[in-house]
Amino acid sequence: MHRLQAPSPASPDPFDPVTVPPVSSPTDYVLGTHDPEADRLRVQHELWIDEASRAWDAIGVAAGAHVIDLGCGPGLVTEALAERVGPTGRAVGIELSPAFAAQARSRCARFGSAAAIEELDLMAAHLPNDLHRQFDAAWIRWLLMFLPDPGRVLSLAHEALHPGGLIAIHEYVNYPTYGLLDGSPRIAEFVQYAMASFGKGGGDANIARRLPALLAMHGFDLVQVRPIARVARPNDSLWHWPAGFVRTYAPRLVELGFADHAWLEATLAELTAAERDPSSVLMCPTLLELVARRR
Numbered sequence: 001m002h003r004l005q006a007p008s009p010a011s012p013d014p015f016d017p018v019t020v021p022p023v024s025s026p027t028d029y030v031l032g033t034h035d036p037e038a039d040r041l042r043v044q045h046e047l048w049i050d051e052a053s054r055a056w057d058a059i060g061v062a063a064g065a066h067v068i069d070l071g072c073g074p075g076l077v078t079e080a081l082a083e084r085v086g087p088t089g090r091a092v093g094i095e096l097s098p099a100f101a102a103q104a105r106s107r108c109a110r111f112g113s114a115a116a117i118e119e120l121d122l123m124a125a126h127l128p129n130d131l132h133r134q135f136d137a138a139w140i141r142w143l144l145m146f147l148p149d150p151g152r153v154l155s156l157a158h159e160a161l162h163p164g165g166l167i168a169i170h171e172y173v174n175y176p177t178y179g180l181l182d183g184s185p186r187i188a189e190f191v192q193y194a195m196a197s198f199g200k201g202g203g204d205a206n207i208a209r210r211l212p213a214l215l216a217m218h219g220f221d222l223v224q225v226r227p228i229a230r231v232a233r234p235n236d237s238l239w240h241w242p243a244g245f246v247r248t249y250a251p252r253l254v255e256l257g258f259a260d261h262a263w264l265e266a267t268l269a270e271l272t273a274a275e276r277d278p279s280s281v282l283m284c285p286t287l288l289e290l291v292a293r294r295r
């Protein structure tokens with residue numbers, strides 16, 4: 001049994017790779033819904049709230065708006081959307097995983113009927129009739145990259161929106177930008193394996209490249225497109241996002257058969273060494289923000 005290197009005390013990280021449990025539910029998607037993944041999504045939410053808020057401004061998520069959050073995870077974003085739209089608006093989250101849907105429901109319970117969570121598989125189910133043509137705005141982030149048929153989600157978003165309603169999407173456009181700028185080899189392999197693992201389920205890490213065409217095909221006119229590129233240094237709070245993903249997902253890649261325990265140990269050691277070096281720069285995978293209007 002390998003003993004994995006502990007995270008650097010200089011950069012405490014909540015994600016201990018030794019304790020990452022296997023994905024437990026048949027309805028989980030590839031990243032899983034175990035506690036470290038829920039923690040990672042919480043850290044992620046805090047680090048990306050400013051970028052998300054810019055997108056929500058662009059699609060008019062303000063007091064009184066009705067907004068749908070597709071692939072809402074444990075509901076952190078749905079909760080923030082419900083806060084934004086207030087008691088005269090409505091925020092509805094759609095989620096595949098029963099565990100995440102339950103967390104989202106308890107997070108949003110305080111909003112009463114101004115927030116709701118629907119547990120359904122966007123690849124298989126239809127939206128309930130009472131969600132058709134109900135929304136002014138739709139939000140999708142880090143969902144389409146995992147799905148074999150992202151166009152299906154866009155057609156459901158089309159169904160949910162009023163004509164003229166706006167959708168904002170944050171998905172990756174250039175995943176291989178993820179990595180240490182010095183090209184550290186294990187982290188570079190991690191990125192390649194991660195992309196391959198998303199592809200195994202029919203996903204596409206660089207899905208944003210296809211979104212302008214898919215949006216047009218599914219009844220949307222593109223309004224604006226903006227790249228989002230971010231870098232982190234070891235003492236930045238942002239560091240914990242790309243580094244934390246290596247810590248939670250590298251053990252999962254071993255579980256999925258992409259690599260072995262020796263690789264895992266070497267990868268985490270490389271990350272820890274980078275964390276101790278103040279000259280390290282860890283680039284995040286580059287995102288694209290797309291805003292489009294429903295025809």
Ligand SMILES: C[S@@+](CC[C@H](N)C(=O)[O-])C[C@H]1O[C@@H](n2cnc3c(N)ncnc32)[C@H](O)[C@@H]1O
Pocket residue numbers: 028029031041045070071072073074077094095096097100120121122123124140141142143146147
């Ligand atoms: C990376 S998380 C992103 C969560 C959230 N959108 C955010 O930005 O924090 C992807 C979420 O999409 C959900 N998901 C994956 N496939 C789905 C499907 N077919 N139908 C509904 N939700 C799905 C996963 O369960 C997970 O909660």
